[in-house]
Amino acid sequence: MTRPSKPADAASSVDENTVDLRALEAAIGRIVDGEPLPGDAAIVVESLASSPEVVEQLEQHLLVDALLRDEVGYDAAAFVDAVRVMIEAENSRPAFVTRVREAIFGKEADFVCPIGPAATTGRRRWAGLSLPITLACTLLVMSLLANGIWNAAAIGEPVMVEVAAVDGTTAFAVGDRLDLRTLVLPDGAVDLTLGSGVRLECQAPLMARFEHPMRLHLSRGRIDIDVGDDGAGFTVVTSAGEVVDLGTRFSVNASPDGEVRVAVFSGQVELRSQQVGAVSLVDGEAVRLTKSQAPRRLQSVEIRSRNPGDRKAVVISEISDNVEVSKLRRFYGLVACGMRDGVRAFRDRREVSWQAEPGDVFPDDLYGADLVQTFQAERFRQDFSLQFGVSQPSRVYVFYDARYSPPDWLARDFVNTGRRIVSTGWSPTPVTRGVQPDVWGTLAIPHDIWCRDLVQPTTVVLGPPVLPERDRNSTSQFESFVPSMYGIAVQPIAPPATNIGFSRPRPSRAKPAPATGAPTKAVPVATRGRRGRP
Amino acid sequence: MVRRVSREQSPKPFPHGFFCKAFSGCYIEYVMPKKSPDNRWFIEQVEQQQSALRGFIRMLGIRPESVDDLAQETFVIAYKKLDMFEQGTNFGAWLRTIARNLVRNEIRRQSRRRVLANEVAEFLLDRADEKASHPASEVEQAEQHRQQVAALRACLRKLPERSRRIVQQRYFEDLSLGVIAGYENTNANNISQILFRLRSALLGCMKERLGEASG
Numbered sequence: 001m002t003r004p005s006k007p008a009d010a011a012s013s014v015d016e017n018t019v020d021l022r023a024l025e026a027a028i029g030r031i032v033d034g035e036p037l038p039g040d041a042a043i044v045v046e047s048l049a050s051s052p053e054v055v056e057q058l059e060q061h062l063l064v065d066a067l068l069r070d071e072v073g074y075d076a077a078a079f080v081d082a083v084r085v086m087i088e089a090e091n092s093r094p095a096f097v098t099r100v101r102e103a104i105f106g107k108e109a110d111f112v113c114p115i116g117p118a119a120t121t122g123r124r125r126w127a128g129l130s131l132p133i134t135l136a137c138t139l140l141v142m143s144l145l146a147n148g149i150w151n152a153a154a155i156g157e158p159v160m161v162e163v164a165a166v167d168g169t170t171a172f173a174v175g176d177r178l179d180l181r182t183l184v185l186p187d188g189a190v191d192l193t194l195g196s197g198v199r200l201e202c203q204a205p206l207m208a209r210f211e212h213p214m215r216l217h218l219s220r221g222r223i224d225i226d227v228g229d230d231g232a233g234f235t236v237v238t239s240a241g242e243v244v245d246l247g248t249r250f251s252v253n254a255s256p257d258g259e260v261r262v263a264v265f266s267g268q269v270e271l272r273s274q275q276v277g278a279v280s281l282v283d284g285e286a287v288r289l290t291k292s293q294a295p296r297r298l299q300s301v302e303i304r305s306r307n308p309g310d311r312k313a314v315v316i317s318e319i320s321d322n323v324e325v326s327k328l329r330r331f332y333g334l335v336a337c338g339m340r341d342g343v344r345a346f347r348d349r350r351e352v353s354w355q356a357e358p359g360d361v362f363p364d365d366l367y368g369a370d371l372v373q374t375f376q377a378e379r380f381r382q383d384f385s386l387q388f389g390v391s392q393p394s395r396v397y398v399f400y401d402a403r404y405s406p407p408d409w410l411a412r413d414f415v416n417t418g419r420r421i422v423s424t425g426w427s428p429t430p431v432t433r434g435v436q437p438d439v440w441g442t443l444a445i446p447h448d449i450w451c452r453d454l455v456q457p458t459t460v461v462l463g464p465p466v467l468p469e470r471d472r473n474s475t476s477q478f479e480s481f482v483p484s485m486y487g488i489a490v491q492p493i494a495p496p497a498t499n500i501g502f503s504r505p506r507p508s509r510a511k512p513a514p515a516t517g518a519p520t521k522a523v524p525v526a527t528r529g530r531r532g533r534p
Numbered sequence: 535m536v537r538r539v540s541r542e543q544s545p546k547p548f549p550h551g552f553f554c555k556a557f558s559g560c561y562i563e564y565v566m567p568k569k570s571p572d573n574r575w576f577i578e579q580v581e582q583q584q585s586a587l588r589g590f591i592r593m594l595g596i597r598p599e600s601v602d603d604l605a606q607e608t609f610v611i612a613y614k615k616l617d618m619f620e621q622g623t624n625f626g627a628w629l630r631t632i633a634r635n636l637v638r639n640e641i642r643r644q645s646r647r648r649v650l651a652n653e654v655a656e657f658l659l660d661r662a663d664e665k666a667s668h669p670a671s672e673v674e675q676a677e678q679h680r681q682q683v684a685a686l687r688a689c690l691r692k693l694p695e696r697s698r699r700i701v702q703q704r705y706f707e708d709l710s711l712g713v714i715a716g717y718e719n720t721n722a723n724n725i726s727q728i729l730f731r732l733r734s735a736l737l738g739c740m741k742e743r744l745g746e747a748s749g
Contacts (some may be wrong), residue, residue: 026723029730031651034598035711035722041651048657055661058654059593064733064740066592066601068685068705070585079588079602083580083609087573186603391707392717 022055032061075337077256078205080490081220085184085207157447159210164199182209185221189304198231200224202302211237222253224265224304240289248283251301261288263301263331266350271295284347286331300372300388315490316370318459319388323378330384333373338365339489346485347373351425354399354487358438363419363449367399369491376431379485384464386488391457393493398462399423399447401483403434404452409463410486414450423484431484445484453493462488522534576616580609583626586679590630594637594662595655604640608633627666634662681744689739697732704729 024047027040047054070076158179163172169188172178180192185206192200194213202208206221216223217237226249227234236243236252240260243252248267254260262271263286271279271287276294281287287295299318314336321332333347341362345352354371356362380385390396400406402420424444426432432443454460465486588605596604611632619628640649641656649655675714693701703709703717711722711729718725 014588025730027729029726031595032655032733033727035727036651041653044651045653045657048654055657059658059661060737061730061733062593062595062658063589063682064686064736065598066589067682068701068733068736069592069601070588071683071686071690072704076581076584079584081576083584083606084573084577086606086610087576108594287648305562474594509621 002299013111014352018482019350028054028061032058032065034415075256076309078220081207081256082184082186085182088182088209118352159213160195161192162199163190164193165189169204176322180210183207191274194231198235199226199228201226203304217382218252218254220254220256220258222251224251225249235450240291244270246270246280250281259288259290260300261298262286263298265303281329283350284331285329287329295329298331300334303333303335303338303373313391314370315391315394315492316372317389317391319372319386319481321378321386322382323381323384330375330377332375333371335369335371335373337368339369339371339491344372344373345423345487346376348375348377351427351462352423353425354421355424355444357420357422357446358444360420363421365395366421366449366489369397369489372488372490374485374487376485379431379465379482382464382466385460385461385467387457388488389457390454390490394454394490395454395493396454396460397491398450398452399487399488399489400450401465401486402446402448404467405465406448407465407467410450414452417449417451418451420446421449423487424506431482447484447487462486573613576613579625583629584609585683586626587629587633590662590678591633591637593658594634595639595649595658596653597649604633604636607636611636613707630662630666634659634666682740685740685743686736688743689736692739693732693735697728697735700725701726701730 017167024043027036027043030036031044044054044058047059057452064241078389106309116530158181161178161180163174163176163178166174166194167189169185169190171185171188174192183192183202183206185202185204187204189219191200192202194200196213198214200216201224203222203224206223208221208223209217209219214231214233215235215237219239223236225234225236225245227245232245234245238252238254238260239258240254243250243262246268248269249265250267251265251271252260252264253262262281264281264283266283268282271289273279273289273295274291277289279295282466282531286298286301288298289295299321302314314334316334319332319334330347333344335343342353345354363533366369372388374386378386386462396414398410399415399421406414406416422444424442426435426445428443432445435443435445437443452460465483467483584605587608588601591604591608592598592601608629612629615632619625635647637655637659641652641659690698690701700714700718702712704711709717711725715722715725
């Protein structure tokens with residue numbers, strides 16, 4: 001690379017050039033990275049004007065940056081879908097009028113006169129063809145008209161919606177009342193309420209259109225739907241089938257590759273697809289299906305966090321277990337940043353929630369962690385294993401029934417922090433046998449908080465909650481029974497630094513745990529809580 | 535749309551058209567309309583051109599996070615003005631003209647939201663205008679883009695593990711320099727320099743491969 005020469009002695013010139021070159025490259029780098037410092041543009045522009053090599057260097061770095069963005073995980077199909085919906089919306093306004101006008105005035109039906117020698121004899125030839133041409137034009141007009149009418153019907157009718165909540169998008173404002181036909185949400189999330197009381201929680205990127213107020217065609221994206229008291233029968237149409245509500249709260253997520261994921265959070269829905277006809281899904285069940293495949297179990301469903309200021313990215317991914325039972329459709333609930341006092345603990349126990357121990361406060365370091373809602377039904381399986389991915393350095397918490405000795409895998413891989421939370425809200429069942437109700441008659445099971453630090457993204461495998469046969473009858477007064485299913489939460493350890501030039505990682509949100517190895521050693525960690533029970 | 539061509543003209547096969555012999559002395563040629571109820575022709579163009587167009591917009595100094603917005607705006611404007619596009623000419627070049635005008639407007643508005651640095655973007659825009667005046671380079675762009683993508687894929691596989699991890703963090707997970715610095719136990723300046731060297735290495739490798747391919 002050449003730069004303007006400077007009138008100085010040779011040694012200092014070399015030094016200055018080296019420094020300049022470094023400064024220039026750093027400035028180009030930061031500009032390409034999209035995080036320039038205030039003086040960077042001036043440095044680069046000065047060199048751009050004097051050196052074609054710098055121009056080439058900048059262009060090439062921008063080119064590689066663009067190619068990399070394209071190559072590493074870009075969702076081109078979503079981009080095309082977005083354009084498709086935008087031009088569909090563009091069309092839908094004046095489509096019918098335009099088509100009729102074009103049909104009448106023949107804009108689309110122009111005959112271009114022949115080029116070359118044929119042009120000289122064209123008029124005479126056309127003269128004898130007036131009748132066929134008139135007929136052809138009439139047919140063309142009719143087909144265009146029919147097309148226009150069909151198209152207008154396919155696009156659907158506008159539906160009055162009210163914007164109830166907005167997060168991360170400027171396209172909507174709370175309180176707006178809109179006539180929506182096509183709904184495109186490139187970023188953020190928006191909650192819409194229909195006249196029927198149906199509430200739609202839309203997450204970007206999303207493309208949908210209303211066919212009428214009780215029927216929504218979802219092309220792409222996720223919508224969580226709460227139909228309320230008057231919205232029974234609300235239908236979501238997807239490429240793979242229809243989801244008809246039977247009085248419930250459910251979620252439909254259509255991906256660009258044609259796969260549709262349906263999860264039921266409460267109540268019941270009916271799934272209608274060409275492959276299997278009608279299938280009912282109840283609370284806690286989720287499936288994925290395509291046009292050509294029958295519904296298959298969807299192992300986990302992310303449940304949207306509604307707390308402002310929460311992390312946008314979920315740390316946990318790909319939750320799965322080894323349970324293979326035909327027609328099993330249970331899903332693990334992944335509540336992003338959802339760990340807090342009173343949150344639902346298990347997918348198959350609606351009333352049971354995690355809470356601080358009576359008289360204590362909810363542990364600060366657990367607050368806002370990603371929570372996995374597990375199943376009590378799995379607590380009997382001796383060969384059970386559950387695995388999930390963790391996408392960044394994190395602390396994994398397991399809440400294990402404190403009435404029992406820990407299974408080997410837990411004692412080996414995790415550290416007992418010596419603190420507890422409780423799962424509370426139980427009705428008397430075998431799992432609560434021996435638990436004394438409190439003064440209000442509430443049954444609460446104590447859970448020890450175990451933790452393990454992961455310094456890099458990895459896959460975590462957890463074993464069964466049940467003790468091995470050999471360890472039974474030697475642990476506690478409850479030995480002949482099976483412990484409650486454990487709970488799981490994951491908290492990222494190192495919150496990201498945001499400013500350029502930041503030299504050291506910030507202190508972690510979760511306090512560091514001692515190295516593993518002493519399985520049941522208590523870890524002295526402060527228990528100051530954010531929200532505690534009185 | 536129906537277009538009549540003379541018998542003397544050799545009928546060129548259109549990708550979505552067919553020919554039929556009618557009327558003495560000429561062929562009736564059915565050409566896929568640019569605007570049809572399903573917009574198939576246009577959507578195909580979007581599919582074919584979107585990657586190169588986004589690259590082009592990025593190279594005009596637009597912030598990465600705004601590239602998609604501007605590319606989509608470009609397509610929507612192109613769709614609205616489709617009647618002005620002469621079928622058979624270079625659609626990609628036409629899109630780039632629209633994109634250049636959009637970027638020019640952004641610079642005029644002093645929009646720091648979308649443009650990285652106005653002075654740099656202005657310079658790059660002038661360069662793009664200059665290049666656009668050479669039609670030959672326009673025609674070659676699509677093919678060139680395909681070759682570059684193929685070369686980049688091959689070169690990415692050769693990166694050492696740490697570089698691949700940083701590429702993954704930066705481009706796949708879309709993490710900021712500061713966040714990556716946190717993971718790599720260094721500072722954001724260092725990560726920017728690593729990315730600079732990494733892109734330089736990829737460029738060198740790509741040039742080598744493209745040179746081999748053309749040689």
